[in-house]
Amino acid sequence: MRLMIVDDSMVIRNRIAILSSNPLLGYVDIVAMASDGEQALALARSKQPDIITMDLTMPNMDGEECIGHLAKILPEARILVVSALSDRVTALRAIRNGAHGFLLKPFRDEELLNSLLELKQ
Secondary structure (H helix, E strand, O other): OEEEEEOOOHHHHHHHHHHOOOHHHOOOEEEEEEOOHHHHHHHHHHHOOOEEEEOOOOOOOOHHHHHHHHHHHOOOOEEEEEEOOOOHHHHHHHHHHOOOEEEEOOOOHHHHHHHHHHHHO
16 A cells, blocks of 8 residues: 655654554555645655545645545545544535545544555455
8 A cells, every 4th residue: 555644744644654554554655745735746646645644724735625636636546534624514525525534633543543444445
């Protein structure tokens, strides 16, 4: 599994990276980390991730806009939104734009692991 982590918080990016090394996920290659949507698009084109974790609130290009672009350039990639925005409308809009799952921050380790396992299937 080729993973790209997109979040403006380095703490969250590093936490997801550490948790993705869980043996239950099998081999995970972290191919890219980005702090905003613009970086994510550039990296996605060159790194071709299979799974992407995506924050929604970021500078330059937010996650919602980025998801729409990613769904077009990498239609096979699975996108997990990891966001503190908890309203139902935001989650539904992200899924309509191309996301495959939604995980609310703050999350527990096992919640992220289970979400990644679901996307991997």
